[in-house]
Amino acid sequence: MQFFEVKSVPDLEFDKTVLFDSIGDNPILIVYDIEKVRTYIGVGKNSTEYVSSLGLSVPGLSLSNPFGINIDKGQTILSFYRKADTVNGTLFTDLFDISAQKGMLIIAFIPMEKGEIEKSKLQIEQILSKRHTAQTISTPADILGKRFNTTFHSESFSNSEEAMMLEEVLESINRSILRNGVCYKMFFATSSQDVKNYLKSRFLVLSSQEIKVKSTEDLLSSMAKSKAFPIGVDIAGRFLQFRGVYSLGYVLPTLFPSQNGELSIGTYMKGAVSDTKKKVNMDPSALNLGFIITGLPGSGKTNEAMSIVESAKKATGTKLAVISPTDEWGSFAARNSMDLIRLYDGKTPINFFECPRQCDTVKFYEDLAMILSSASSAGPYRNPMEKCMLNAFRKVYSKTKTPDPIAVYEAIEEAVAKLHAKKTPSGYKHTKHGENIHSALENLRAILSRPEYCVEKGIDIGELLGNGAVFDLSKVSNSTKPYLYALILNQLYSVASTFDMNNDSKLRLLICLEEAQLIFGDEDAAAVQDMKYRIQDFRKQGIGLMLLTHNISDIEPSIRRLCQIKLYLKQAPDVAPIAAKDLVFTYAEDDKVVSKLKHLDSRVGAFSYVVKEGTEKFSNDTIFVRTIDYANVVTKIEPKPINCNAKIPRSVCVQFAIEARVSEDVKRNVILPNLSELKVFYLGDEVANMPITETWKRKAEGLIEGKSHKVQFIDRKGKVLAETSFTAKEHVSLKLNDDKLEVL
Numbered sequence: 001m002q003f004f005e006v007k008s009v010p011d012l013e014f015d016k017t018v019l020f021d022s023i024g025d026n027p028i029l030i031v032y033d034i035e036k037v038r039t040y041i042g043v044g045k046n047s048t049e050y051v052s053s054l055g056l057s058v059p060g061l062s063l064s065n066p067f068g069i070n071i072d073k074g075q076t077i078l079s080f081y082r083k084a085d086t087v088n089g090t091l092f093t094d095l096f097d098i099s100a101q102k103g104m105l106i107i108a109f110i111p112m113e114k115g116e117i118e119k120s121k122l123q124i125e126q127i128l129s130k131r132h133t134a135q136t137i138s139t140p141a142d143i144l145g146k147r148f149n150t151t152f153h154s155e156s157f158s159n160s161e162e163a164m165m166l167e168e169v170l171e172s173i174n175r176s177i178l179r180n181g182v183c184y185k186m187f188f189a190t191s192s193q194d195v196k197n198y199l200k201s202r203f204l205v206l207s208s209q210e211i212k213v214k215s216t217e218d219l220l221s222s223m224a225k226s227k228a229f230p231i232g233v234d235i236a237g238r239f240l241q242f243r244g245v246y247s248l249g250y251v252l253p254t255l256f257p258s259q260n261g262e263l264s265i266g267t268y269m270k271g272a273v274s275d276t277k278k279k280v281n282m283d284p285s286a287l288n289l290g291f292i293i294t295g296l297p298g299s300g301k302t303n304e305a306m307s308i309v310e311s312a313k314k315a316t317g318t319k320l321a322v323i324s325p326t327d328e329w330g331s332f333a334a335r336n337s338m339d340l341i342r343l344y345d346g347k348t349p350i351n352f353f354e355c356p357r358q359c360d361t362v363k364f365y366e367d368l369a370m371i372l373s374s375a376s377s378a379g380p381y382r383n384p385m386e387k388c389m390l391n392a393f394r395k396v397y398s399k400t401k402t403p404d405p406i407a408v409y410e411a412i413e414e415a416v417a418k419l420h421a422k423k424t425p426s427g428y429k430h431t432k433h434g435e436n437i438h439s440a441l442e443n444l445r446a447i448l449s450r451p452e453y454c455v456e457k458g459i460d461i462g463e464l465l466g467n468g469a470v471f472d473l474s475k476v477s478n479s480t481k482p483y484l485y486a487l488i489l490n491q492l493y494s495v496a497s498t499f500d501m502n503n504d505s506k507l508r509l510l511i512c513l514e515e516a517q518l519i520f521g522d523e524d525a526a527a528v529q530d531m532k533y534r535i536q537d538f539r540k541q542g543i544g545l546m547l548l549t550h551n552i553s554d555i556e557p558s559i560r561r562l563c564q565i566k567l568y569l570k571q572a573p574d575v576a577p578i579a580a581k582d583l584v585f586t587y588a589e590d591d592k593v594v595s596k597l598k599h600l601d602s603r604v605g606a607f608s609y610v611v612k613e614g615t616e617k618f619s620n621d622t623i624f625v626r627t628i629d630y631a632n633v634v635t636k637i638e639p640k641p642i643n644c645n646a647k648i649p650r651s652v653c654v655q656f657a658i659e660a661r662v663s664e665d666v667k668r669n670v671i672l673p674n675l676s677e678l679k680v681f682y683l684g685d686e687v688a689n690m691p692i693t694e695t696w697k698r699k700a701e702g703l704i705e706g707k708s709h710k711v712q713f714i715d716r717k718g719k720v721l722a723e724t725s726f727t728a729k730e731h732v733s734l735k736l737n738d739d740k741l742e743v744l
Contacts, residue, residue: 001043001220003029003042003068004041004067005063006063007062007245008061009060009061010058010061010249010271015237017233017237018057018286019054019058019237020109020182021179026385027043028043028108029041029042029043029106030107031069031658032092032095032104034095034100034101034104035101036235037244040127042069048217059274060273066565071213072191074191074210074211074212075189075212076190076191076196077189077210077219078187078188078189079185079229080188080229083202092243098198100198103195105189106189107187107239107240108187108687112230117183124193124230127466160723163618165204167230169235171505172231172233172234175234176233177382179232179233183232183233184230184232184233185223185227185623186229205564207228243291249271249273249736250592250719251271251272252272252588252592253588254270254271254272254585254587254623257280257621258620259280259446260612261281261282261284261286262281263287264281265281265285265609265628266626267280269625272624275572283611283612285506285542285612286609289539290547291308291545291563292546292547292565293547294550294566295569295570295600295605296550297550301548302548303603303627304567304630305548306332308330310336312461316507319468319508320469320512321471321509323514324470324484328515329472336468338469338470340469341472341642343484344477345449348458349455349459350458350461351383351455351456351457352487353402354401354402354456355402356460357401359494363476364490365390367494367530368389369393370526371490371526372483373389375483375519376440376443376483377479378436380435381436381440382526384420385441386524388412388437389421391418393408395411396411406448409444409445409448413684416437417434420433443481443482445683449682449702451648451651454649455648462494465495465509480516485513496509501540501541502543505612505615509541509542509544510543510544511543513545514548517549517554517555520547520559521554523557528558552571552578566583566609567625568605568606569603569604569605570598571600572598576595577594582608583606584619586608587598604624605626605627607624608622609623649704649706651705652698652704653700654701654728654731654733656698656699656711656734656736658678658735658736659733659736675713675715676715678690678691678692679692679709679714680700680703680709689701705728706727709725711726711734725743726743
């Protein structure tokens, strides 16, 4: 006999008769391990063929792999029945509360031969026939003013506990004969005296015998030869209790999946708990309707997304783009021959301000201003920030589609100063709006301070999408990630803008965005409002958008509503009610859906989907699926070189040679006695500070070669005496002529 540990059940009082039907005429053993507080189920020698179907016949019943159980040699076998005051649901509720520290309780259900059933049934009928009495019950009635009596004639048995028990058993046997023809003899077996005392206090013990056994087979053989009460399946089900099993299956009724297509999502979970191994597929073009995958860390979001992206690449040859805040996609990119761009690694030059050739320039910079301001931390000052950017971009992009990123930033700063600052002797004094905008631009300055992102000509992101591109932001700080998300997305948007509107039936580009809340979490952000319209256009253009996030509440509700494909894995308790409202179930109750979403196993999720048949789309009931067991073996991957002629500027140490020619009056009264320090600025930030001495030679390290910097002479009171701009190189000669500074 093989045993299986019961891992989960639908609920403690589910319909056990279905389980008996599945096992058929094989003996069943239920074993309670008092010490380990666990329940095991054992079925006959040919049990393997039955056990494989138990999870399907009883959704929510989960069993371990088969193993053997050793039982004590000395066993007491008890034939029993429940006491009249023991109602269903109270059996064995306190079994593990007794004083016993060790030992087992075994409940055996032994199928009876057909002859045994008939013989037992006849004996019960004979006993009951000797106890019956005839009775007539007359009930007076009054209808339409006429009185008459309604008479019932029946036979009743003496109102004893024994007679009531026999009548119940006889009815049970008759129902079982009609149901599946199987009836059982029922026994307890234990070697623990504490367990014996427990049984005698709660059950009607009919007989007891002590035997010596070597195995469960010996135990079953002894029971088969012993006499016991015959019972039907319905009574047997009352004694088939699974105590010590605390993992409930939370079974939900769902419709059978309607599916077609070559994009595999997972396998169908019957009742939300039993894996049928039946594949759930989807047409790749359904991704054009928007796809959200959400779930707590470890629930399987990323692996499922990888499986879908890989399947889409193989099935359709579509262009692919993945933006990830972690390095999980590195091995995936290498295995699928995709380009891997590791942001902040200093190896891939990118000009995020370069407008693709086919893209409309005005549309490009308008989108860029919108998405950058949305990604910023400017709060209520995002609109003024967007206007400053538009003011700057209008001037820059009127001259070129590939502007120098530093020139772009300087134009933004000029626009901020023009619109939200006043000129003072020491520079500019910003208004509250200007101060907040300048502060919010800190992250953009940090990005452009890196040599690989201040090039005029970088990689062509649009060309990379043919093989598929993974943008790895694992080395980027959390505060800077939203800006890079925005800059990359705008490049992808510009590629999408070149697609026509006649590709509803194809998947031409798939954008997978991990931690999507970084850009689509704020209801008031312009990027969110913009996405509402883009999702509608994406469908027509053949562009799929896949958003991944830990908490569904982090994605703005209007975006969730527009995304018609949803896979909700395990949800946090406070988020589960919100997630449940996004899903449609025909038969499941809302509170049960919430409980289910909170207790999902990893790789199991609620799947809300749309089926496409030709040009028609059909919305379906939410089902549960087990996601694909995608093995993403994480290894150290060196990204393959990306073809690009751009040269990343190097970081240099600049040697300043300063010549001062000052008239006697100025020298004596103003300049030379007050000169204190020399400061160097890049993108408005101070990058070097050097005191001035008689040598008039100073070094500034870490400047970006070939890029514009600003140098200032500062007096002892902190006042700017003179300033100018210079291009960084190893040697820079400055000439101070009275209060004017120039580069030689």
